[in-house]
Each structure stands twice: as structure tokens, then as C-alpha cells.
Amino acid sequence: xxxxxxxxxxxxxxxxxxxxxxxxxxxxxxxxxxxxxxxxxxxxxxxxxxxxxxxxxxxxxxxxxxxxxxxxxxxxxxxxxxxxxxxxxxxxxxxxxxxxxxxxxxxxxxxxxxxxxxxxxxxxxxxxxxxxxxxxxxxxxxxxxxxxxxxxxxxxxxxxxxxxxxxxxxxxxxxxxxxxxxxxxxxxxxxxxxxxxxxxxxxxxxxxxxxxxxxxxxxxxxxxxxxxxxxxxxxxxxxxxxxxx
Numbered sequence: 583x584x585x586x587x588x589x590x591x592x593x594x595x596x597x598x599x600x601x602x603x604x605x606x607x608x609x610x611x612x613x614x615x616x617x618x619x620x621x622x623x624x625x626x627x628x629x630x631x632x633x634x635x636x637x638x639x640x641x642x643x644x645x646x647x648x649x650x651x652x653x654x655x656x657x658x659x660x661x662x663x664x665x666x667x668x669x670x671x672x673x674x675x676x677x678x679x680x681x682x683x684x685x686x687x688x689x690x691x692x693x694x695x696x697x698x699x700x701x702x703x704x705x706x707x708x709x710x711x712x713x714x715x716x717x718x719x720x721x722x723x724x725x726x727x728x729x730x731x732x733x734x735x736x737x738x739x740x741x742x743x744x745x746x747x748x749x750x751x752x753x754x755x756x757x758x759x760x761x762x763x764x765x766x767x768x769x770x771x772x773x774x775x776x777x778x779x780x781x782x783x784x785x786x787x788x789x790x791x792x793x794x795x796x797x798x799x800x801x802x803x804x805x806x807x808x809x810x811x812x813x814x815x816x817x818x819x820x821x822x823x824x825x826x827x
Contacts, residue, residue, distance in 0.1 A: 583702070584679055585628045585686040587619055588668055590636035590661050593691075595813045604638040606690040607645055610811060611824040615690050616642065620652050623688060626698040629654040632678045634671045636661040669785040672766070673778060680768045687785075689762035691812035693820045696763065701801050705765035710799035712770065712789065715761030717802055724757035725789075725800070731756075733798035736790045745790045758800055760786065761808060770796060 593605030600608065606616035616633070623631060631654060635642045639662045646656055659675040666674055672687065679685045684705060686698065696715065705713035714733070716725055722740040726749065727733055735749040737757065744751060751757070764785075773796065777788050789798055809820035 583628050583683045583685065584630045584632065584681065585623045585688060586632040586634065586672065586675055586679060587688050587690050588634060588671060589616055589642055589690040590634045590665055590671060592637045593812065604642050605812065607641055610693065610817065611821045615811060618693060619688055619690055622698065623686065624652065624654055626702065628686060631656045632659050632675050634659040634661050634675065636665040664781060666782045667784050669778065669783040669788050670781050672785060673774060676771055680771060684765050684767045687764045687766055691810060692762035693809040693811045694806060696806045696808065700803065702765055704801055708799050711767050711796040712798045713765040713801050714798060715763040716758035716800035717761050717808060719759045721759045725760055726751055727756040727758060727800045729754055731800045733789065733793045733800060735793060758802060
């Protein structure tokens with residue numbers, strides 16, 4: 583099985599830390615975000631990892647070389663000419679990710695002790711095309727899941743906007759926030775390529791537009807810790823958690 587780590591982001595929410603450093607190399611309790619994510623991926627048995635780069639991409643490439651790719655096979659998907667966002671990033675790396683097995687996609691700014699092996703098992707046993715880490719947390723934008731834990735749309739509770747436009751959100755639906763970790767079956771690549779209207783786009787746009795045609799499942803386990811460390815305030819919260827474990 584393979585994985586892709588999204589490390590190309592500009593890290594605007596982390597300025598000034600990212601004025602001269604890529605977001606993925608910002609340190610968290612003395613260890614870079616990228617190293618923490620890579621080591622968590624390795625812990626579930628994945629040894630073939632793609633890392634996309636853009637903002638200060640040379641620094642990430644040098645960091646991986648210095649650490650000898652942490653003993654696994656790491657390939658760079660180079661977006662230094664054009665930042666492609668998550669959907670475009672996956673398509674650009676298609677030739678590196680395709681195969682007979684699903685692949686893991688993980689944002690570099692997500693810190694979690696989630697058991698990734700359990701999530702992979704849930705994806706394979708559930709037969710979904712895509713499995714998303716989805717959790718109860720306070721936000722404005724939610725993914726909408728039906729009683730069978732299948733994604734049926736998206737809503738912004740602040741504005742009342744829903745997608746697809748004819749979706750009616752009811753008490754039988756679950757509103758969950760995306761957790762930045764997904765398991766993706768490569769059989770969706772043709773559909774993803776057909777969806778792309780330009781090189782740069784978010785994978786969430788694809789999920790929302792196609793959730794009625796492909797099986798997108800939510801994965802919402804109990805008893806794990808999760809931090810969006812792409813913001814200064816949550817970076818400090820995550821450091822406190824790491825230092826007090």
C-alpha cells in the first residue's frame with residue numbers, strides 16, 4: 583500500500599513561522615510536522631510514500647535526504663511551478679499512486695494518534711471507494727452522512743448553504759467535520775480526471791460533486807487525539823498535549 587502526504591501548502595495561517603520555512607517543517611515539540619506524519623504512516627506498515635512540495639520545496643527535499651527518507655521509499659511530487667491543491671496534487675501523483683491497493687492521503691498539518699491500520703481495515707472491509715476520517719467538532723462547514731454512514735453532501739451551517747443544492751438535511755443525518763485523512767481506492771482516478779476542469783482544485787470539491795455516484799464512507803472512531811496544527815493556537819495546544827502525555 584502507498585501513501586501521499588500533502589506538504590505543499592503555503593502555511594499562511596502559521597505566519598510568521600512560515601515566512602522562511604515550509605509549513606511541513608515547522609517543529610512541534612522539537613520534531614517537524616512532516617516527520618511526525620511520516621512516522622505515523624510507517625507505523626501502520628506503509629513504506630512507499632509520496633510527498634508533494636511547493637512552498638520552499640527545496641527545504642523539504644533536503645530534509646528528507648538528510649534523514650535518509652526515514653528508511654522507506656519516499657518519492658517527491660514536484661509542484662514548485664504551480665501549487666495544485668489536494669485534488670490536483672493527487673492527479674499529478676497518479677502515476678505514483680496507482681496500483682491494485684488503496685492509498686492513504688494525509689495532510690501534513692494534521693497531528694493525530696489515530697490507528698491508521700484500523701482505518702485502512704475499515705475501508706477495505708467496508709468496500710467503499712473512499713473513506714474519510716470524519717469527526718464531531720465545532721466548525722461551520724460539515725460533511726453530511728446518512729444513517730448508513732455514507733456521505734450524501736455538504737453544508738455550511740452559518741449560511742444555510744447545502745450541496746448538492748437539492749439536499750435536505752434532516753435529524754437522521756450526521757454532520758461531521760473532515761479530519762484531513764482519507765483512504766482512496768485507485769479506481770476513482772478516471773472519474774477524478776474527468777471531473778478536473780483545471781489543474782488546481784480541492785479534492786473536497788470532487789467528493790461533494792460525486793458523492794451520489796461513488797461510495798464515500800465516514801470513519802468516526804472513539805478515543806483518539808486530533809489536532810489541526812496548521813494554526814498557531816492549535817499548534818500550541820498540540821505541543822501541550824505532546825509534552826504532557
